[in-house]
Amino acid sequence: MDKDIITLTVHGKDFLGKVQGRKGQTVLEVLRDNHIHVPTLCYHPKMPPYGGCRLCIVEIENMRGLPPSCTTPAVDGMVVHTHTDRVFQVRKSVLELLLAYGDHNCLLCEQTGNCELQDLVYEHGIEKIRFKSDYKSKPLDDSNSMIVRDPNKCVLCGRCVRACLEVQVNGVIDVALRGSDSCISTFNGMSLKDSNCVFCGECVSVCPTGALTFKQARFKGRPWELKKVQTTCTYCGVGCQMELNIKDNEIVKVTSSHEIRGPNVGNLCIKGRFGYDWVKHPDRLKTPLIREEGIFREASWEEALSLIAQRFENIRVKSGPDSIAFFTSARCTNEENYIMSKFARAVIGTNNIDHCARL
């Protein structure tokens, strides 16, 4: 028997029995691996656990208090209760406090339908907020064209901080101030635009609420209206896997996820994340163009291709196939490069084909 295997007894919401995990896992990881639900907000599988939201608290026999499952190491023989009345009550009070000290009006929020806080509030059957508060609205950081930061929707889960520091290792943001004034801040409270942020968008991608949103995507489509198409980024040679979020034949935003297999494990950079608007740019070429007396005119495909075929044929016959040359492209697909190689070699009969690999 594998000595790294541990067994836990779980009294869950819809589960009672023993589950197995590995030594070194946290209680939450064992529960998740066994598809036992525990609510979380600050936990994200991409990042080290934080233990701040206190929603994943559980009761563990022979342990005092309500340990958070995300930071508690799983030990063989543990008996874990995930949904006792006490646990449920504390979770509810956490959620009500978050609602009381923020501006969580789902009708006015971009993230409606894609908000973990919204889901959790629903899961806990919260209909009214018992806590009165003197919460005052804070100003947005709307200074750049990519990311909108709305501190009123921030639950201070610290995911963005860890995404910036632990995943992208840029460390642009951290928690600032103390007590109920605590907030996520850049150095010296600068706007994101003036900070040393490189706009990879990692923070937005892990934000569980509408505190961080993609500006270009705002009001362009509800989550359930978007069709996600997984593809490969067209910029550098890393080949990041990303999802184009499409509505009405338009790219609304670009997302990725650690659950998608690829060299980037869900990370992107500014170009892949935000540099897609040129796809719809009015300058895009839409018809073939033929130069006549120095000026381009629009032409049909038939006309353009016939002209090229005829000119190439003439030149080949007159000056030989090696008088024709091809630049293929490091930006086109393999299939297209292959076809151009085939075209140059089999149709024209020349090896004069190269591309900008060296540039």
Added chain:
Amino acid sequence: MHTETISPLPAKGRQLLVCRGTGCESQKANLIFGALKDEIFKAGLADDYKVKFTGCHGLCQMGPTVIVQPPGTFYCNVAPEDVAEIVKVDLVEGGKVDRLLFIDPQSKERVLTYHEMAYFNPQRRIVLRNCGFINPEDIDDYIEVGGYEGIRRALSLTPLEVIEEVKSSGLRGRGGGGFPTGTKWEFCNKSPGDQKYLICNADEGDPGAFMDRAVLEGDPHSVLEGMMIAGYAIGATKAYIYCRAEYPLAHERSLIAIDQATQRGYLGKGIFGSDFDFEIKVKLGAGAFVCGEETALMASIEGKRGMPMPRPPFPAVKGLFGKPTNINNVETFANIPVILTKGGDWFARVGTEKSKGTKVFALAGKINYSGLVEIPMGTSLRQIVDEIGGGIPNKRKFKAAQTGGPSGGCIPAEHFDIPMDYENLTQVGSIMGSGGLIVTDETTCMVDMAKFFLSFTQKESCGKCVQCRLGTKNMLETLTAISEGKATMEDLDLLLELAQDVKAGSLCGLGQTAPNPVLSTIRYFRDEYEAHILRKECPARVCRSLIKFQVNEAACTMCGSCFKACPVGAITWQKKQPAHIDKEKCIKCRSCILACKFHAID
């Protein structure tokens, strides 16, 4: 005072001791020190008297102080102008400067020496053994009273033998947790690691507590020596003193002490001729209360935001820079050299069954003499308040004592005779904490006091856990509403419920204990809360929104005290006439209420 521990008395010659702790220094103790030297010289006594500055004696309220030693004449509230008179009358003429002598609060008699003072006499000084008697900036002064004998003995033992000695003393961590120190060392000793760290927690954050500051200012070498012994015991070669930036003098004296010890070869490579290397650095903290918490403290030393981390892993396994680390506070370390020189058994004879040794309390609030007192564990609260502290001013009644600062709770009058040790304090719903002891009387409103502590913890919450960040905020808002008469009994119920959730749902001690002042005041003084809520009345007349600032003519004795106390002339009064308050002029400063002995102002 029991001074059997180590004689602080100089071996020879006579001394003039000038306290230059932070309190006295802020009242021109430096000028007093300079003037004394001048006057002694002028009087031709420079060869007969050594003028020496020291750290804090503890009785800060009566500072600046000058002690003529022997016989221990204790001059209080000395001003630079008094120095010439002290030299002339006491040193030259052999008399006493009566007006500067301490007056016993009970007998009203002048007391000649500190040996006879009720403030000092019941104390048992181990931690503060040298404070007020040696020059903290002179390593030889420390050595002269037996300093650095503890580490010499430790180095003749094995690390595990040192740990056994400390375990046998029964010493428990003085920072608040009360965890057995020897056991803590043993964990770190047994934790595998190529590099281990030792940290001295000098981030004393409880409002009102300043014993750690006093020790670092008055006897820094005892802390260094304690750290050396601990370092040797656990196998740490590098150590930090994490000192808050608000303690510039403690910081400076620590640096001087480290420098002197290094020059002597007491710190550095192969200390005291052994093969044990030990170095100490001082790291300044930026005044975050939460950085007193071990994991937040280590984060701060590493240059990160001071935010607590979950335990396990415990610091003994994975601490500073990921290495095994042991953390004790200043007061704990100051005990260690004595345990090594006098033995664990000797130490264990002081105190109660489970709480050994002494505890330093910072006595404050409604008390005649505030300052530091060190008493054997098990001393009753009554003795501390009535005897050492000289009772409560204006013959008011003891209401409760708040111990443990913002993490603690209150001890009401019904437990006035409680022997002060870890177990008893926990039993009545409070804690030892780091030793803050705030005395309250009938003019203290318990709602207001809970509000004070909660506003402190709310401001100091690191913001990580939702309950601590926002739960304490909501509790504070409810307390404010209660103090303004705007709350309902349902609010009180919700406050209690939330208090339990905050305790249960917070990661570190700050959040887990932040509701304690609220819970304990509700436990013992629920009637006061109800008075605010149901009768819109503050019985102690502290919560301004609920004070009418009008004279109750039935209770008024027409004495005129309020009239005399009012700073803005809002009160009119004539003999044999009840006073009257003009509400237009009144600024609600409460001077009249404090002046009135008959509770005649509503």
Added chain:
Amino acid sequence: MTNSIEELEKADVILVAGSNTTGMHPVIASTIKRAVRSGKTKVVVVDPRKIELVNHAELWLRPKPGTDVAWLNGLMHVIINEDLHAKGYIAERTEGFEDLKQAVSTYSPERVEEISGIPKADLIEAARLYAKAPAASIIYAMGITQHINGTDGVKSVANLAMLCGNVGIEGGGVNPLRGQNNVQGACDMGGLPNVFSGYQPVTSKEVREKMGRAWGVESLPEKPGLTIVEIVDGAVKGDIKAMYIMGENPVVSDPDSHHVRRGLNSLDFLVVQDIFLNRTARLADVVLPACCFAEKDGTFTNTERRVQLVRKAVEPPGDARPDWEILCDLARHMGYPMSYPNASAIFDEIASLTPSYAGMDYARLADGGLQWPCPSKDHPGTKYLHKDGFARGKGLFHGIEWISPAEGTDEKYPFLLTTGRVLYQYHTGTMSRRSVALNERYPECLVEINEEDAERLGIKSGDKIRVSSRRGRIEATASVGDSVDLGTIFIPFHFAEVPVNELTIAALDPIAKIPEFKVCAVRVEMVGEE
């Protein structure tokens, strides 16, 4: 890359040379920084510019541009001198070690310091760090290759890796980072003058016959064709009469733009197929509108040899068509039957003719792609190369001498110009300069100049300055700082209105024909001065 991106987190030491990874390959840079953060990995940066990775590095060596072979030889000199080389590995898996030993013997740290400016002690420390690491990876990019001795630089990198037994192990390797999304694929697919797909040489009769059979033609040309720069030269000379340019913008991207423009203008007939009417397309006789990546299916092969799917997400604008469809249609117009139902069918043909892609098809690529070589349907792909040996049998050391760059500074042109890219723009800017977000971050071409040089010349950040070389001159805005060393300036080539390649020299590496973009001599002055 011989190894995979994920393996960077398993390396004990990563030597980053001539790669501004955070700017060009940000996602790989994050992987490197995470590795450093975990405490396992140490990074040594060798770069004339103070790149962002320097902040995460254990050690930064700052060579003068164009001295790569010298400092690489210097590292090997120290390693051999201190007996830190992998003797067992060298004996078992390599040949030519004596040649190498001989060649590097004269590159003492003192001499290398003289050539490169790298302090002797730093060079020695870097050599020890690299050589003592159980697994050490070398990351490099155009900073090594874009020199007249770029091939020498690459061979020297390989020498170093083999010397310490770092080729063929997990977490090690020689890892060039490819700048463009499918530069690896374009090479793999035979987009080169001397090879068919999978690097099958056109000179091989056997290969030509195989390809001829598959493509239905009797013969295929056996003489290797011309490279980019040679094609342009041929056009200028009149040997090349017609060109077909697909998705390239040589007027902006290639060295010595004047020369390129003259070549293209000399053609009888130029076809450009692109998504925008870029500077090159404006010279064309016929322009054909193509689909961009979001509008078509296909595959890209990334820098770690991973073939991944590209999927159509939106419809193309107007009449734009996928490049392959256009080419097939044109072939039919020329009487050659070429048609495929979809991109997947083309890929199947590729797989059938390309041994390293033989085991791949779209279904297998759908989840995570596959790294070549993947010779059969049951092959899982190859995470790192040369595990059990080198393609040629034994790894061959090459003794290489350093040669100085083609153009040195002189009184008239006292600065070294080095060109490259910035994080916020891409290549010739055709796409990225039409993105609102990217232009907000980096709207105009900035010339990076050292603060001391700037002060001497009276230049402040934001000033308009003129940069001239023997071939041309441009004007741009100065950015003063410490990112470049004294005597060096850096200009990105993304900006068509600041065509830095009017300054660069078309000096080529004799083997790889790569232009020396990283060094040429220029003069810097304030606009208004002469």
